[in-house]
Amino acid sequence: MPRPLRHEGSPGSDPEDGDLIYFVPWGNLGFYYDASGIGFSDQTIHLGRYDASREELSRFDGQEVRVEVSR
Template identity: 45%
Template sequence: MGKGYKWTLLSILATSTFLTACGSSNNEKNIKGNDNVNTNSSTNNVVKTDKTDNQNSEDNEGLNNMQDVRVKLTCNNEKVIVKLYDNPTSRDFFDQLPLTVTFKDYANIEKISVLDQRLTTKDAPSGSDPSVGDFAYFSPWGNITLFYGDHGLSNGLIKLGKIESGVEKLKSINDDFKVTIEKLD
């Protein structure tokens, strides 16, 4: 290989590394900290939302406040209860219920299921750093996920809610499993 070719490749590699590093540090600043912070990717402005405010959004089709909204995931008479966060993606998910989906294990830290219909990513952060018990939507793949292990920062991951009970049951399920997800009265 000639010197010019090597320098061109090295220059491309350095530039892409620089751009990736800049984007990652900016994402981490927007993601870490308060779960009530959403970023607008087109302007990178941080907008705080108060989950206790009654919001009248056209996206939620009559559901004005998701402060105490829970869903039930049922598999083989076992129940997992999830409290949903108040954001456009969670409201979009809630509007699709009830659903029956098949979950499978992914990387020994989460159970995932691809949805038939993608959820909105309106006003969503560019990513998040999930923890055990998080219920989330991974927008690049169009799947919902239940975290039972630790995971690092993930671009495109939108937290939908938090598992209130039953997270310990997830780790012990090894095979694919069907789950009915429904609104909890």
């Protein structure tokens, strides 16, 4: 991230597969592809969702990835 996101007052998040999140302690983006066993955290901010299979995601392994907002 070019700069930290403001997160004061964020409610945190309860992750589900497909969630795109901001991880506050490291200041980076992340996503859940297997959220089983992971509970609520006030250190993650839910930003959106993605629609991809594990196989599709595996193509990005070791690659630089760019995330853009679409409407």
